[in-house]
Amino acid sequence: METVQNNCAIELKGITKTxxxxxxxxxxxLQINRGEILCLLGENGSGKTTLMNMLSGIxxxxxxxxxxxxxxxxxxxxxxxxxxxxxxIHQHYHLVNVxxxxxxxxxxxxxxxxxxxxxxxxxxxxxxxxxxxxxxxxKIYDMSxxxxxxxxxxxxxxxxxxxxxxxxPTAVLTPQxxxxxxxxxxxxxxxxxxxxxxxxKLAEVLDVSDKVAILRKGKxxxxxxxxxxxxxxLTDMMVGRAVTLNIDRPVYSSIxxxxxxxxxxxxxxxxxxxxxxxxxxxxxxxxxGVAGIAGSGQKELLEALTGLYPIQSGSIxxxxxxxxxxxxxxxxxxxxxxxxxxxxxxxxxRLGMGLVGSMGMTGNMMLRSWRNGKGVFFDxxxxxxxxxxxxxxxxxxxxxxxxxxxxxxxxxxxxxxxxREIASSPPVMLTAYAVRxxxxxxxxxxxNLLTEQKMGGxxxxxxxxELDVLLELCDRIMVLCAGKVSGIVDARKTTKEKxxxxxxxVGGHKEKEVKEDEEEAENx
Amino acid sequence: MSEAKTPFxxxxxxxxxxxxxxxxxxxxxxxxxxxxxMIPIIMAGSNPFESYGIIISGALSKPGYIRQTVxxxxxxxxxxxxxxxxxxxxxxxxxxxxxxxxxxxxxxAIAIWFQNSLPAFPLITLMMLAGLVGGAIWAFIPGFxxxxxxxxxxxxxxxxxxxxxxxxRWLQGGPWEGRPGTQIIPMFNDNARLPNVFGIYCGWIIVxxxxxxxxxxxxxxxxxxxxxxxxxxxxxxxxxxxxxxWVMMRTMLLSGAICGVVGWMLVSGANGTxxxxxxxxxxxxAITVAWLSQLNSFAMIIIAAILAIIGKGSATLQTKLNVPAxxxxxxxxxxxxxxxxxxxxxxYKMVFRSKHEKEVK
Numbered sequence: 001m002e003t004v005q006n007n008c009a010i011e012l013k014g015i016t017k018t019x020x021x022x023x024x025x026x027x028x029x030l031q032i033n034r035g036e037i038l039c040l041l042g043e044n045g046s047g048k049t050t051l052m053n054m055l056s057g058i059x060x061x062x063x064x065x066x067x068x069x070x071x072x073x074x075x076x077x078x079x080x081x082x083x084x085x086x087x088x089i090h091q092h093y094h095l096v097n098v099x100x101x102x103x104x105x106x107x108x109x110x111x112x113x114x115x116x117x118x119x120x121x122x123x124x125x126x127x128x129x130x131x132x133x134x135x136x137x138x139k140i141y142d143m144s145x146x147x148x149x150x151x152x153x154x155x156x157x158x159x160x161x162x163x164x165x166x167x168x169p170t171a172v173l174t175p176q177x178x179x180x181x182x183x184x185x186x187x188x189x190x191x192x193x194x195x196x197x198x199x200x201k202l203a204e205v206l207d208v209s210d211k212v213a214i215l216r217k218g219k220x221x222x223x224x225x226x227x228x229x230x231x232x233x234l235t236d237m238m239v240g241r242a243v244t245l246n247i248d249r250p251v252y253s254s255i256x257x258x259x260x261x262x263x264x265x266x267x268x269x270x271x272x273x274x275x276x277x278x279x280x281x282x283x284x285x286x287x288x289g290v291a292g293i294a295g296s297g298q299k300e301l302l303e304a305l306t307g308l309y310p311i312q313s314g315s316i317x318x319x320x321x322x323x324x325x326x327x328x329x330x331x332x333x334x335x336x337x338x339x340x341x342x343x344x345x346x347x348x349x350r351l352g353m354g355l356v357g358s359m360g361m362t363g364n365m366m367l368r369s370w371r372n373g374k375g376v377f378f379d380x381x382x383x384x385x386x387x388x389x390x391x392x393x394x395x396x397x398x399x400x401x402x403x404x405x406x407x408x409x410x411x412x413x414x415x416x417x418x419x420r421e422i423a424s425s426p427p428v429m430l431t432a433y434a435v436r437x438x439x440x441x442x443x444x445x446x447x448n449l450l451t452e453q454k455m456g457g458x459x460x461x462x463x464x465x466e467l468d469v470l471l472e473l474c475d476r477i478m479v480l481c482a483g484k485v486s487g488i489v490d491a492r493k494t495t496k497e498k499x500x501x502x503x504x505x506v507g508g509h510k511e512k513e514v515k516e517d518e519e520e521a522e523n524x
Numbered sequence: 525m526s527e528a529k530t531p532f533x534x535x536x537x538x539x540x541x542x543x544x545x546x547x548x549x550x551x552x553x554x555x556x557x558x559x560x561x562m563i564p565i566i567m568a569g570s571n572p573f574e575s576y577g578i579i580i581s582g583a584l585s586k587p588g589y590i591r592q593t594v595x596x597x598x599x600x601x602x603x604x605x606x607x608x609x610x611x612x613x614x615x616x617x618x619x620x621x622x623x624x625x626x627x628x629x630x631x632x633a634i635a636i637w638f639q640n641s642l643p644a645f646p647l648i649t650l651m652m653l654a655g656l657v658g659g660a661i662w663a664f665i666p667g668f669x670x671x672x673x674x675x676x677x678x679x680x681x682x683x684x685x686x687x688x689x690x691x692x693r694w695l696q697g698g699p700w701e702g703r704p705g706t707q708i709i710p711m712f713n714d715n716a717r718l719p720n721v722f723g724i725y726c727g728w729i730i731v732x733x734x735x736x737x738x739x740x741x742x743x744x745x746x747x748x749x750x751x752x753x754x755x756x757x758x759x760x761x762x763x764x765x766x767x768x769x770w771v772m773m774r775t776m777l778l779s780g781a782i783c784g785v786v787g788w789m790l791v792s793g794a795n796g797t798x799x800x801x802x803x804x805x806x807x808x809x810a811i812t813v814a815w816l817s818q819l820n821s822f823a824m825i826i827i828a829a830i831l832a833i834i835g836k837g838s839a840t841l842q843t844k845l846n847v848p849a850x851x852x853x854x855x856x857x858x859x860x861x862x863x864x865x866x867x868x869x870x871x872y873k874m875v876f877r878s879k880h881e882k883e884v885k
Binding site: 333345349353355357363368373376378 | 744745746747749750752753756757759760762763764765766767
């Protein structure tokens, strides 16, 4: 007991943080030891990043205490955090592109003389000690993602951090780069540093960590020794018990294939694979749920299907009612529409992609019909009629159909968007986080509208984040992990735990390996 | 724990203000601007009320003055109409100056080459078409590079201005020079000059027609809708199936074409010849006109008129009271500042930290 006490690098007690009405952290206790890698595990929105931001001085807790080496400390700014030896490597790097690695590393250190040669030497020394490999004279814009991450880590070490927080560091890395990073982390552990790792990939958690702390909906669930944990036991702690929502789920009489996707692969502008060999079929008369940790490729999937995201390889085939097949890859959104393929799409970014914030309902209805109308003039009558209909049918609260949608509440904005997209009863209906930020009533309105579409014979895809909703609303659920399909399951037969496990297992079929690891762990 | 201090003044976004109150604030800001404008006049050693009186009478009291004021307003209004669609699209075309100049060069080329062989009507029509093409080409170049390579349109259009003006200088001193050594291009023959209507060249009729056309284009056409959507969100435009790059290039073509027409009117109507000062800052002042009228083409008539009155009136002020004419620039600058500033108060309200609030905390 004595040794554990001495080993404790930092301790959080009863940390609570609220944003408006949302409780991001609710009385969280956490203890981080030197020479140990602690994984912080939790679903989206479970409060991991908020908690870490309080350690690194970006937020201040509403209540609770932080102890370093047994002494209570207040971390009011990132500078305070540095002074206490806490360094965080964020998911999105904070580097100046036109500066070299060394310049970035000393950026913002006031007492630092601009003696770059000395800086270079010290950087070299840090690199050698932990097994990094970077050139301090290289400019950031010439670096790969993994090198940029290395610069961030060295930056933190350079400032003498003893406690390192890494927020999903492996999300942007290839498996080989991940291996390298883990080797470095193990070296740091040997050097008696305390490391906190946020990751969603269970295989990695089991591979690299000593302890796992679990958060769920802002609450601290517990800490377990990795040796005693299994993928399943961690998932169970993470997702919690299933909640019954009583969403109506009728069965459509003649389910048939509608949209066939094969080997879909897309790459973003940084060269990272966002979708990797994705294959599935969306069926008419079904809601196909898509589950996955945020950023597993959901957004890219829907944008690729609608012609908005460049596709590297694979095929997307639309199947007409008469069996005729139409290939959609290589077509622009307008060409897809002109080919007679009706697709409704409710994007995640409602005002930034689905709607024009400065226009009223009528102008927004026109987004789908602005090409109709005589000659150079647009037709305003039909969109006006549609706006009036949506206003009445979906009970949108707005003073008029000319009132800018940007000024409406979130729920009403979503009603305008969904109302427009289902208006033409498209055979394919794609939705991303359709109920995010909405109250219960509006959420149920949206569920019912989507189910109506399904019962009208549409193939509906529902990207969601709440597993309870996916389980009750959808007919089948496809799980994505790091851009790959890790499984497609029958929503009526599966469990929350199974989906949770798939969400954190790249490729899905690695399950076996995980089990072998568990056995090994048990043997030890 | 850490105690976050409430700032002394906080800004809160207002719900939509009723139009009447908003209009009152706007008018108030104009009045305020003229009160502030008195300070430089007093510093120049004159009576501000007398000065304002002279500005107004100097611009409007005689038919001759009115003609000159209108002559100032025509290119201002035309250029503001030209840049309005670009600004609606959030494409910052500050190259109206160069596009006007290029239109003027093209129109002048036709005049110089054909004024001895063509009668008035075909010659002037040809000059107009040439001006239109010249302005359109000059605007298309930055539009193309923005659409294809995402270059910065502000810098690009700005630089294009100086190239166009440089070309005129070269023409003035080289191929088109009149008497050697003068650096002046001779006046065009009468058949290359726009006829007068009510004593002013007929450009005023043309810009008024353009006001109506631009208004319809922006508010009732598919093109206008595309421009508005792109201005709000490029992603939404892509989502709706719009070809964003093409719309940008097309809008720049249109904008440049209108500028080119303005350039044509300046050489064929106002000046009767071409010189490096043909646009004379109109392309920049037009930005003020377009902003102050919030891209509403009818409001542009009023704003262009106000700026023309201040400009013409202060020229009179200089001769009569020996107040420098640059006072006009100062007053219009203050006017711009106040009118743009008042939009801020229409959208936000200020909340001062009160004792009551502290207690609540």
